[in-house]
Amino acid sequence: MDWNNLPQDLVDLILSKLFAKDRHNFSLVCRSWNTVVAASPFRHSPCLMFNQRKKKHVWKLSQNNNFFYMEFPQLQGGTIRFANHGWLLISRGDDETLFVYDPFNHHMIEVPSPSDSNCAGYTTICFFHPPTSPDCFVVGIATQIDQWFDTVGVLKHGEDKWENCTYISQKFQSSIGPPILHGGLVYFLDTDGDVATFDIREHGSLSSWKVFPDCLPKCPPECLENHWIRKCIKEHYFIKPKGEETIFGVFAVHGEREVKVFSLSETFSWELVEDLGDRVFYVSNSCSFGYTTDVRSKSMKNKIFFPEIPWR
Numbered sequence: 001m002d003w004n005n006l007p008q009d010l011v012d013l014i015l016s017k018l019f020a021k022d023r024h025n026f027s028l029v030c031r032s033w034n035t036v037v038a039a040s041p042f043r044h045s046p047c048l049m050f051n052q053r054k055k056k057h058v059w060k061l062s063q064n065n066n067f068f069y070m071e072f073p074q075l076q077g078g079t080i081r082f083a084n085h086g087w088l089l090i091s092r093g094d095d096e097t098l099f100v101y102d103p104f105n106h107h108m109i110e111v112p113s114p115s116d117s118n119c120a121g122y123t124t125i126c127f128f129h130p131p132t133s134p135d136c137f138v139v140g141i142a143t144q145i146d147q148w149f150d151t152v153g154v155l156k157h158g159e160d161k162w163e164n165c166t167y168i169s170q171k172f173q174s175s176i177g178p179p180i181l182h183g184g185l186v187y188f189l190d191t192d193g194d195v196a197t198f199d200i201r202e203h204g205s206l207s208s209w210k211v212f213p214d215c216l217p218k219c220p221p222e223c224l225e226n227h228w229i230r231k232c233i234k235e236h237y238f239i240k241p242k243g244e245e246t247i248f249g250v251f252a253v254h255g256e257r258e259v260k261v262f263s264l265s266e267t268f269s270w271e272l273v274e275d276l277g278d279r280v281f282y283v284s285n286s287c288s289f290g291y292t293t294d295v296r297s298k299s300m301k302n303k304i305f306f307p308e309i310p311w312r
Contacts, residue, residue, distance in 0.1 A: 011036050048307070049080070049103075072103055082126040082178055083287040089127065089138070100131045111138060114153050114162040122153065123174040124188075128181040133157065137200060139186055143174045150174070150196075154203050167209035172196050175236035176285050182240060182247060189238050193251060195268055212268035235306075237283040241290035248273065248290070250283055250304060259304060276302045283307075 015036060018026050027034040050060040057073040075090060082089040087100045089111075098111040109131050114121075122140035129136040134157050142151040150172055153164040172190045179188045186198040195212045202208035235252035247264040262270035280300040281290040284307045293301040 005032075008036065070103070072101075074101060074106070074108060075103075080286050082124075084127060085130040087127075087131055089125065091125075098125075100127075112155060112160045112162065114140070114155075114164060124176055124178060126178050128186075131157075139179075139198070139200065141174050141179075141188060141198075143172060143190075150209065152198055152203070152209065154200055163203060165204050165208075167206070169196075169209060170211045170213050172211045177235070177237045177283070178286065178288055180238045180240045180247065182245075187238060187247065189236050189249065191233065191236060193233060193236065193249065193270065195264065215264070215268055215270050235283075237288050239281050239283065239288055239290045241279055241281075241292065243292070248281070250281060250288075252306075261304070276304075278302070281305070 011033060015026060048061065057076045058069055058071050059075070061068055061070060075088075078090040078092045080088050081091050086104065087102050089098070089100050091098050098113050099108055100111060101108045122142050125138065125140035127136055127138045136157045138155040140153045142153075149166050149168045151164055151166045153162045155162045172188075172194065173192075174196075175189045175191055177189060179186050181187075184199070184201070186200065188196045188198065190196065194215045197210050197212075199208040233251045233253055235250070237250040239248040239250060240246070241248070249262045249264060249270055251260045251262070252258075253260060261273040261276065263273050265271055278293050278298075278301045279290055280293055280302075281304040282288065283304065
């Protein structure tokens with residue numbers, strides 16, 4: 001049998017049943033199969049992980065409408081705080097440990113815990129480069145309700161000590177949704193829809209942390225017009241679609257039982273987006289991303305996928 005000349009529909013069907021490392025091995029069979037992988041709509045498909053409560057080391061995974069089970073004893077008792085580049089950032093509450101884990105190669109890297117406060121004290125904690133990259137850094141933010149200061153912690157690759165700094169500024173309560181990296185700055189979203197930027201290169205100086213208040217409009221759309229309804233935004237997510245420079249905000253409004261999408265202008269104000277066009281967004285508290293669909297995945301365009309209905 002000439003594996004190089006299998007019908008493309010059959011190759012697509014095989015690919016749709018493969019997962020992670022197996023999909024990579026599939027691409028190495030021959031050039032034509034590698035071409036199929038590169039063009040497949042499944043290449044962007046996220047993997048959802050659910051912990052089985054009765055068997056805490058067993059996880060249920062879903063991808064491309066297929067379900068299967070995998071054992072990850074390393075994750076028992078842990079909480080997934082962030083996911084990026086195929087790695088999970090895990091905190092374990094019993095001894096306040098922190099580590100990154102590649103669930104498909106079973107590669108684990110211990111991460112030093114913050115010295116001033118344990119990692120559970122951060123509202124959000126994340127990284128933007130593969131943990132094995134010298135460019136990798138972990139950043140966490142701790143915000144308190146009705147306080148006028150924020151604490152930002154940074155751990156750079158190869159270092160064993162966190163650098164924590166407290167910044168006094170306008171009130172900013174960070175959303176638990178993950179921040180994004182844009183133009184060398186880390187963008188944080190707060191529970192009122194406002195934005196703050198953090199420059200890791202200037203960490204420790206007053207200029208490294210900037211809060212931009214009143215990003216949401218005080219004029220129509222009416223659903224975000226007044227202070228009371230701004231407080232009814234129950235879910236807040238940043239999205240920077242793959243290959244784009246535009247930053248989007250996804251807000252689930254509890255009282256209106258609807259989702260609003262905005263794009264962030266250069267002047268740090270939100271502009272209402274009526275239609276996502278060919279884009280599709282996936283949002284959650286541990287990872288959010290988006291991309292532009294192609295001809296083979298048109299059914300996914302102009303959609304937003306949540307881990308659950310946000311107003312429940």
